[in-house]
Amino acid sequence: MRSAKHISLLSASLLIARKDLAIEFRTRTAFFSAVVFALLGIVIFYFAWDPTAVAAIDLAPGVIWVIFTFAGLLGLHRSFGVEMADRAIDGLLGAPVPREAIYLGKALANLVFVSAVEAITIPAVALFYNMPFGGQGFAIAVIALLASIGLVAVGTLFSAMAVNTRLAELLLPMLSLPFFVPVVMPAAQATARLLAGRPVAEVAGWVRILVAFDIAFVVACMLAFPFTLEE
Amino acid sequence: MTEADRALHQVVEAHGLVRSFGGRRAVDGVSFALAGGECLAVFGPNGAGKTTLLRMLAGLLKPTAGAARIAGVELPGGPDVRSVVGLISHASMLYGALTARENVELAAKLYGVSRPRDAALRSLERMRVADRAETPVRSLSRGLQQRVSVARAMVHEPEVVLLDEPFTGLDAAGAAALSGALVELRSNGAALILVTHNIEEGLSLATRAAIMNGGRFVRVEEREGLDAAAYAASYRELVS
């Protein structure tokens, strides 16, 4: 009999995350689609409102976060698609790998994906909307990270479910968006305040909600994930 | 092997395995025992439950009823069972965008194989596909993909190998490489369960032959002394 030392949750998660990112890096289609979608969205929003009525700086946070959620959904959708193509998921399931590692690994890869899209679109917004990001840049980055964790935690789980259903493209946004609201709202509100030059202490309440949401849903989704696998 | 010998080296034991989906029993009471070095060929029509049986033994599905042990571990044994089993199915279970070596190396790492890169290349070499190791899998022909798939399944030197129609899509060279690899595994003490439509190929590797229909083994006999042609004829009659 083989020695009972199996791969740890962390190592397996990292392996799976690296694998997902390697695949995405080779093809890059999802990433480019998400970035182009985000940029187009930002531009459309700019032309869709009356600049004399609402200043760019007031509109920007809302626009950023709405765009991120939809661009993120594009990326989330492909997360499990790649596993179903040749039943590669059976390869993962047949290995002595804890099932939660599949969830964590994919969520991590999705987080990198979403963060990469954000890293490109936030400067684009600063450019198109003529906004100074300057001093509050770090705080905004932290908020973006916390919010992305929340989006990815829920989105990864729902994409695991949606990929097995008939209406995958419709179902993923439909199920995810109500869950994105307690993420998007605090993120947008906090970003707005920071851009307006308010002190960081003022957005503490919003940050707390984000952290609470992240902890609650990463744990809940990780525990729920094995139930999305047939066993 | 004598009965006594076999009893000492059971690698796979199944007792009344049942698997239901909703109200339907896909596997309806399967029992058998297999020792290291033996190969059980399972023939049967579509829908007989062969794939479901293999998936249970591979740790992908939990039995609804009955019991089974793989290398002494009770099913579903979690990682302990999965680490000694290799599964080959008609889906390649490969990531098209990654190279052959990357796919096999990933499996090696997930199974905790030491020096995963070397193990991956060795496994690819055994399946005569090492020269395409750095090619993305989706650029390979179906036959070569299947060879990579086999290399992937065997990189951790499993004690039990489950094969679901593995010869599908393989050309003569690929089939020869697979047979060679399987014979080698058998002589190293692995137990094989081979599900196939191809009676000739199945019998050429088997030490025991079973026919599965309606979720059950309706006929089981030792390979020794079986006339392949007669067996094939009676099989066709049984399932028509």
Place this chain on the structure above:
Amino acid sequence: MSDISLRGEAARAPVAATRASGRGIDWFFLVAVVLVVITFVRVVYFTPVEAIQGPAQKIFYLHLPAALAAFMAFGLVAITSVLYLWLKDPKLDLIAESAAEVGVVFTTMVLVSGPLWGKPVWGTWWTWDARLTLTLFLWFVYVGYLVLRGAIEDSAMRARYSAVLGILGALLIPFIHLSVYLFRTLHPMPIVLKPSAPSLPKDMLETLLLSFVSFTILFFAFLRARYHLALDRAAIEAEDRR
């Protein structure tokens, strides 16, 4: 043609003989309906009109009990979801399905009656009132739940996935509540008069209580009827598969 229908009926005969729904009069449901009718009569004719809000205020006798029923349904979905993942009993999944469908109906009632009440009394169709917003999200989760169920053929997978969504949906509710609360404290919002029960005069309170009782009974009547339907459908599905 007639051959096919005869065969179909013969196949269904075993289920028809033992089926739970549609046999005779559903007395429980009848009682519930009668109670609701009595309630309405009392609301319209025998309850005084509220001084400030006028006759439109009477919608509240529907709005509040419907909200209670909606949240009860949701709680039932959450509880049966947890129990299903633990015990794997398909009946639990059928209860969850029934509760979700009934819940959607009551939630819609709340969302429709809210604006109908709001417009004449406060001048706006919609206020992002904490409770109304929460109910709106409840509606979205319910609808997502039912669409998810509709998109899955395999009954075991459907039950598992629905249970996961049911539990996560329940986890979502406190976060929505918190978000809306934070949002409202930082933004000027129209002040919504909270119809608090203790300050209601006696006969209004009695009407409200009667309404709560009759709506709750109606909820359970709907639930029971829908559950029987679900049982029969599952039995027919099982037969068709054999």
